[in-house]
Each structure stands twice: as structure tokens, then as C-alpha cells.
Amino acid sequence: xxxxxQSSRYLVKRTGEKVFLECxxxxxxxxxxxxxxxxxxxxxxxxxxxDVKMKEKGDIPEGYSVSREKKERFSLILxxxxxxxxxxxxxxSSFTGSYWGYTFGSGTRLTVV
Amino acid sequence: DQQVKQNSPxxxxxxxxxxxxxxxxxxxxxxxxxxxxxxxxxxxTFLISISSIKDKNEDGRFTVFLNKSAKHxxxxxxxxxxxxxxxYFCAASPNNYGQNFVFGPGTRLSVLP
Numbered sequence: 001x002x003x004x005x006q007s008s009r010y011l012v013k014r015t016g017e018k019v020f021l022e023c024x025x026x027x028x029x030x031x032x033x034x035x036x037x038x039x040x041x042x043x044x045x046x047x048x049x050x051d052v053k054m055k056e057k058g059d060i061p062e063g064y065s066v067s068r069e070k071k072e073r074f075s076l077i078l079x080x081x082x083x084x085x086x087x088x089x090x091x092x093s094s095f096t097g098s099y100w101g102y103t104f105g106s107g108t109r110l111t112v113v
Numbered sequence: 114d115q116q117v118k119q120n121s122p123x124x125x126x127x128x129x130x131x132x133x134x135x136x137x138x139x140x141x142x143x144x145x146x147x148x149x150x151x152x153x154x155x156x157x158t159f160l161i162s163i164s165s166i167k168d169k170n171e172d173g174r175f176t177v178f179l180n181k182s183a184k185h186x187x188x189x190x191x192x193x194x195x196x197x198x199x200x201y202f203c204a205a206s207p208n209n210y211g212q213n214f215v216f217g218p219g220t221r222l223s224v225l226p
């Protein structure tokens with residue numbers, strides 16, 4: 001069964017901490033994405049990557065950075081966590097040409113206190 | 114401004130009846146559309162897709178209709194079952210390359226026994 005695995009289901013961090021969210025896919029997909037989901041706002045794209053070591057800003061990149069050193073792994077970094085970054089974070093991957101779009105991970109519920 | 118809109122945040126339907134979820138988009142470049150279903154504490158999963166060369170696509174109890182001139186699509190679930198209770202996201206892309214999807218805010222469907 002193909003998978004996108006996010007390292008943590010729930011995280012609680014303090015304001016100002018540096019936070020790492022890890023995502024690994026086992027499908028050899030070239031495209032990977034980080035979204036956050038907030039009530040009434042749907043899924044908003046933070047960053048994406050179409051290849052190893054490549055990254056592009058999405059719609060809401062402020063306060064975030066990413067790293068893609070290997071094809072299967074895409075990390076989201078909150079440089080200095082703030083309470084407005086409390087959210088559900090979803091990682092997704094796809095291969096170019098897939099008719100079903102993205103395969104999503106189960107999400108990480110991050111609470112910043 | 115949201116390019117993909119789902120104007121009903123929630124919908125309740127009796128078991129066995131039809132559920133109709135609506136989605137409107139503003140970008141005339143969108144050419145490929147998906148519906149995803151999301152249960153709590155899980156990532157969204159692909160449900161059904163439609164390309165702009167079609168106006169209807171069926172998969173079992175699920176049918177998606179596309180009205181390109183009105184920039185409107187709808188998802189019909191017949192008959193609705195309690196297990197269909199979830200949040201449904203509409204997504205649109207200018208192509209079916211597996212990239213560049215824009216998501217709507219979602220509609221929470223509750224199917225009542």
C-alpha cells in the first residue's frame with residue numbers, strides 16, 4: 001500500500017521554538033507539498049517541491065522554510081513558532097501526470113502555546 | 114480572493130437520499146477538477162475527477178457534473194450512507210499533471226441514519 005508518512009500525529013511546542021515536521025513518501029513521487037488546514041479556509045499551500053533540492057513558495061510561506069535533500073523526504077521548518085501557526089499540517093506527494101492528484105499523509109496537529 | 118469556492122460549509126442529509134455538494138471557481142484556466150474526502154484525523158483521499166472535455170463522470174454512487182460555462186461543478190452521492198459523513202474538498206488545476214491544485218474550503222457532510 002502506497003504511503004505518505006508524517007512523523008508525528010500531534011505536537012505541542014512553545015512560542016519561539018524551532019519546529020521540524022517530517023514527511024516521507026515511498027512511491028518515488030517527484031512532487032511534494034506542504035499544506036495547512038484551518039476551519040473555513042480549506043487547504044492552503046505553504047511550499048512545494050518538484051525535484052530534489054528544489055523548492056518553491058506557495059501561497060503562505062511566511063514563517064516557514066523547507067528542505068528536500070532526498071527524493072522521498074520533504075521537511076517543513078517553522079523557524080520560530082508562533083501561536084498563529086497552530087494548525088493541521090498536511091503533506092502530500094504526486095507524480096507528474098497522475099489523474100488522482102495528490103496522495104496525502106494523515107496530518108500533524110501542531111499546537112503552539 | 115479564493116479561486117475555488119464551496120459556499121456551503123455544512124450539509125445534512127437523510128440516509129438513502131441524494132447529497133449534492135457544490136463548487137464554483139473563478140479561474141477560466143482551470144481544466145481539471147477533483148473531489149477529495151476527509152475524515153477527522155486522516156488526510157484527504159481522492160474520490161473522483163473530471164476533465165473539462167467531459168461534463169459528467171460517474172463512479173458507483175458518486176457522480177461529478179461540470180458546467181464549464183458557469184464555472185460550476187457538483188458532486189452527487191446517491192444513495193447517501195452514514196459512512197459518507199466527512200469533509201469534502203473540491204480542487205482545481207490548469208492541467209492533469211499532478212501539480213498546481215487549488216483547493217476549496219470544504220463542505221462538511223453529515224448523513225443522518
